[in-house]
Structures are given as C-alpha cells and as structure tokens.
Amino acid sequence: MIDVPVGGLVADVFLPERLPAPTVVVRTPYGTPGLWPEADALTGAGLAVVLQDLRGRHRSPGEFEAGADERADGHAALDWITAQPWSDGVTCLYGTAYEAYAAWCAVGHPSVRGVAGRQSWPPAAVAVDEELWWRTEIGGGRQLRPGLYDLALTRPAWPVPLGAWPPTPSSWHPQARRASSRIRAADLPTLHLGSWYCGSAATTLRQAALARRATVVMGGWASPLTHRLQPECAIDVPVDPDPSDLALPWLVAVATGADPMEGHRCLVLGSNRWEQTDPRPAARPDLRALPLTGPASSSIDHDPADPYPSLPHSADLLVIGPRADVVRLRATGHVEWRGAARVRCRVRTDRAAELVATLVHETPAGVRTRLADGTAPITPGHAVAEMRCAPVAVDLPAGHVLHLELTVGRRPRHTAPETPVTVTVSDVELLVPGGRR
Structure with missing residues (x-):
C-alpha cells in the first residue's frame, strides 16, 4: 500500500503483483x-485498489459539503488513475452508503465498467433520528464522531451545528435527482446490495x-450504517452471506470482463x-x-x-407498555407481501400534526420489533x-403476529407537536401488494 495525492485529494493505493491491472475505486x-x-482481498485477486478520502474528510484538504463535489472530484481521481503505468485503463466503482452515492456521481467517466453499491445514500425520505445520526x-x-448521536439526544441544545433543522425534502432531493440521472444514463453492469433493516432500502x-443492467440483492444486514444494533437487540438477525462475499467476486468478474454469475436474491x-427472485x-x-x-x-x-417514544430499530417495543396515545390494531390471517404497504384511515383532529403508522412484528415469545413505518401530515x-x-418482504410463520400502530409523532424518529393534540381515527385499512413479480 502507498499513500499518494490523487486528483488533489489523499488516497491509499494497493497494487497486485501483476501489472497493469484494472482498478477498483472507493471514495469515502x-x-x-x-x-x-477488502482492498487486500481484491489485490490478491489481481486488481489494483484506490481508497480516497473525500474532499474535506480525514486527510484530504478542503471543505466537505454533502453531495456537492463528487462528480468533479470523482472524474479527477479516475483521470489520474487511468494515466498511471500500473493501470490498464479499466475501473470499477464500489462503496457503501455515501460511498455509493459518490460512485454513482462519477459513473459517467469512460473508464468505468461497473458499479457495486450497498445501502445507497441519500434516503428516499428522512426520518429525524437517522438524519440526526x-x-x-x-x-x-x-x-x-461515534457516540455523538446518543449525547445529542440528552442535550437541550445540539452539541454540534446541524445546519437547517429539522430536515426537509430540500435536504436530500437535489442529491437524489443527481444520482438518479447518472444511474439512468449508465449502460453498464450494476450491483445493488440493500438491507430491509436500513432506511436506505x-x-x-x-x-x-432505474439501472439498465442491474443485479439486486436485498438482505437483512446489520451494521452501524443500517439500524445501529443496540446491546439489547431483539431482532432475530438472519444469517446472511456477508455483503463483501457478494460484492468482491462481482467486482473481480466485471473488471476482468468475465460473467459475474450473480442473480437477484431476496431475504x-x-x-x-x-x-x-427480484426484490424490486x-x-x-x-x-x-x-x-x-x-x-x-x-x-x-x-x-x-x-410524547410517544421511538426505541432503536433493534429494541423490543413491548417495553413501552399500554398508553393512551396509540391506536393498535392486529392483522388476522396469513401475513405476506413484497413491497410498500399503505395505511389509509379517516381522521378528525383539532390541530395540525404528523400521523405515524408503524408495522410491528410480534414473535411467539412476545418480542415486538419494527418492520416498517410511514407518515402523513394531517390538518x-x-x-x-x-x-x-x-x-x-414479509412472510410471517404461524404464531407470529403483525400489529399496526397509529401515533402522533414517535420521538425521536418522527417529530411530535409541542402542543396537546387529539386525533380520532376510524375506517383503518392496511393495504399490501397482492402478488409477486
């Protein structure tokens, strides 16, 4: 490994024994x-690897502004890489969360032969707790700055500047449109790794x-970039193949012109x-x-x-106990669907608020954990x-139960009004996709 300036920013460069070679690039x-x-594993398979600190992050100079510089900086890095004597002119882009966003921004460079992204940023809709984290x-x-999120929840004022707060669609829509346009235009193999437990699903x-030649794998991976598993984790975390075991062979195959031989998979x-099956x-x-x-x-x-509390994704919601500020309904019959469930109801309220629907999975042992949620403003x-x-994607075995909970806010995940609010709900429907693709 060597530490070099790449396109004006700092990067680690890992080289295999045989050169020139294709290069996997992660900008992080x-x-x-x-x-x-992972870089060591890729060089062992014959690829060069460049790991670059983004502008204003860690060793790289400048100021970091989320979403602002990734196309120009990414293309500069790829120009530098393909001009090196150890490069054969072929690159593949790889990364998790914001790294994947940076990869999509640079995908238009002529050297790029494929992109593997895991749990991409930005989210389709922002929950307050995830954005605060x-x-x-x-x-x-x-x-x-690990641990600062938990400290922030205990402080009357934020311990660091947050910018515009609370978040609005303008916080992430421009970046989302930017990534979408790059993906739509790219005619090359792409691997999309996601987790149902992550806000990025x-x-x-x-x-x-949007991708033209996509392979999609949706699992249940748990990491600090998904749902911040707590010591009191109540989720029965599935035994999944490690995402690296899926991404790295795919990158090697695409970079060397071989068939990646990876099909769609859905947990x-x-x-x-x-x-x-295709989880889309x-x-x-x-x-x-x-x-x-x-x-x-x-x-x-x-x-x-x-206010009605929101526990960490992995916590047992049963500890919240009975309350007057929740309407709880229970689904009957076989619970199974793939996709986005919708909750409809009639509401009557005296003040504006945000109504939150939370789908809760209860196991035969009585443990309750969140499957998914959604919100709607009410006036x-x-x-x-x-x-x-x-x-x-859900299929509850016999003895497992699905609850639908309706609340006004769910702090800190969803904002709650600062004044008393009474909301009457009736004619509640839980609508789920009716068939498989």
Missing part, C-alpha cells in the same frame, strides 16, 4: 482503514429500478428465508387489504410532556390520511 467520507481488508456522527467535520430499490423477513416491487402493484381487528374508532391523545378538521410504509 468514513476513513480508509476499515476498507483495507448522520449529521452528528458522520456528515459534519473532518472525522467520524427504498433508495436501493428505486436506483435498481423474506419473518420466515428469514432467501428467494432467488412492481411500479403499480395490485393492493389487497389485510383484515384488522380492533376498535372501529379510537382517539390518540398526544401529550407533549410525554385540522376531517380528512382521509394515507401513509406509505417503507418497502419490505
């Missing part, structure tokens, strides 16, 4: 040491739907089985209603002094609200 805001084991621990300053599937939660949902799926049991009409009484008066939940 997270620091390069965590990527060294990004801005405190990942997206601000030169270095990672919808982004992974949306980008894969089905609940049963935790793998299917050799249909663009306009037929919807069917899952029967629900519970009160025909009920009220949510929000108290700003005691004073009578209306129909519709919440589109995050996509997921």
Whole structure:
C-alpha cells in the first residue's frame, strides 16, 4: 500500500503483483482503514485498489459539503488513475452508503465498467433520528464522531451545528435527482446490495429500478450504517452471506470482463428465508387489504410532556407498555407481501400534526420489533390520511403476529407537536401488494 495525492485529494493505493491491472475505486467520507481488508482481498485477486478520502474528510484538504463535489472530484481521481503505468485503463466503482452515492456521481467517466453499491445514500425520505445520526456522527467535520448521536439526544441544545433543522425534502432531493440521472444514463453492469433493516432500502430499490443492467440483492444486514444494533437487540438477525462475499467476486468478474454469475436474491423477513427472485416491487402493484381487528374508532391523545417514544430499530417495543396515545390494531390471517404497504384511515383532529403508522412484528415469545413505518401530515378538521410504509418482504410463520400502530409523532424518529393534540381515527385499512413479480 502507498499513500499518494490523487486528483488533489489523499488516497491509499494497493497494487497486485501483476501489472497493469484494472482498478477498483472507493471514495469515502468514513476513513480508509476499515476498507483495507477488502482492498487486500481484491489485490490478491489481481486488481489494483484506490481508497480516497473525500474532499474535506480525514486527510484530504478542503471543505466537505454533502453531495456537492463528487462528480468533479470523482472524474479527477479516475483521470489520474487511468494515466498511471500500473493501470490498464479499466475501473470499477464500489462503496457503501455515501460511498455509493459518490460512485454513482462519477459513473459517467469512460473508464468505468461497473458499479457495486450497498445501502445507497441519500434516503428516499428522512426520518429525524437517522438524519440526526448522520449529521452528528458522520456528515459534519473532518472525522467520524461515534457516540455523538446518543449525547445529542440528552442535550437541550445540539452539541454540534446541524445546519437547517429539522430536515426537509430540500435536504436530500437535489442529491437524489443527481444520482438518479447518472444511474439512468449508465449502460453498464450494476450491483445493488440493500438491507430491509436500513432506511436506505427504498433508495436501493428505486436506483435498481432505474439501472439498465442491474443485479439486486436485498438482505437483512446489520451494521452501524443500517439500524445501529443496540446491546439489547431483539431482532432475530438472519444469517446472511456477508455483503463483501457478494460484492468482491462481482467486482473481480466485471473488471476482468468475465460473467459475474450473480442473480437477484431476496431475504423474506419473518420466515428469514432467501428467494432467488427480484426484490424490486412492481411500479403499480395490485393492493389487497389485510383484515384488522380492533376498535372501529379510537382517539390518540398526544401529550407533549410525554410524547410517544421511538426505541432503536433493534429494541423490543413491548417495553413501552399500554398508553393512551396509540391506536393498535392486529392483522388476522396469513401475513405476506413484497413491497410498500399503505395505511389509509379517516381522521378528525383539532390541530395540525404528523400521523405515524408503524408495522410491528410480534414473535411467539412476545418480542415486538419494527418492520416498517410511514407518515402523513394531517390538518385540522376531517380528512382521509394515507401513509406509505417503507418497502419490505414479509412472510410471517404461524404464531407470529403483525400489529399496526397509529401515533402522533414517535420521538425521536418522527417529530411530535409541542402542543396537546387529539386525533380520532376510524375506517383503518392496511393495504399490501397482492402478488409477486
């Protein structure tokens, strides 16, 4: 490994024994040491590897502005790489989360032969807790700051500048459009690795739907870039193949002109089985209603002094206990779907608020964990609200139960009003995609 300036930014360069060689490029805001084991594996397979700190991150000079410089800086890095005597002129781009975004931004360079991205950034919709975690621990300053998110939740004022807060669509839509346009224009093999447990699941599937030659794998991977597994983890984390075991052979094959021989795969939660099927949902799926049991009409009484809490993704929601500020319904019959569930209901409220629908999986042991959620703004008066939940593949075995919870906010994941709010809900429907692709 050698440490060199690449396109004005700092990078680690790993070279195989035989040169010239194709090059795998990862441009990262997270620091390069965590990527060294994968780089070593790739050089052992005959590829060169360049791991570059993004502008304003770790060793690279400048100021980091999320989404701003990745096309120009990425092309500069690829120009430098392909001009080196050890390069055969072929590159592949790779990365997780923001690294994948940086890869998509540079995909138009003529040297690029393929892109492998895992759990891509930016998310299709931002939950407040996920955005706060990004801005405190990942997206601000030169270095990672692990633990700052948890500290921020205990402070009356944020311990670091967050920029415009709370987040709005303008926080991520420009970057999302930028990545989408690059993916749509690229006619080359792409590998899309996602996790149902990650807020990026919808982004992974949306980008894969835009790609012309996509292979899509949706699993249940747990990492700090997914749902921040807690010590009290209640999720039955599936035994998945490691994403590196899928991505690295694919990169080697594409870079050397071989057939990657990798097909679509989809992990089905609940049963935790793998299917050799395309996990991308249909663009306009037929919807069917899952029967629900519970009160025909009920009220949510929000108290700003005691808002309904949102525990970490991996925690057991049963510990929250009975409350007056939640409407809980239970699905009956066999629960199975692939894609984005929708919740519709009639609402009557005295103040504006955000209605949150949370789909909760309860195991025979009584453990309850979040599968997916969605939100909708509601205004004073009578209306129909519709919440589109995050996509997921679900097939609950016998003895497992699906609950639908309706709340006003779910702090810190979703904002809650600062004044008391009463919301009456009725005619609740849970609509799920009715068939497989």
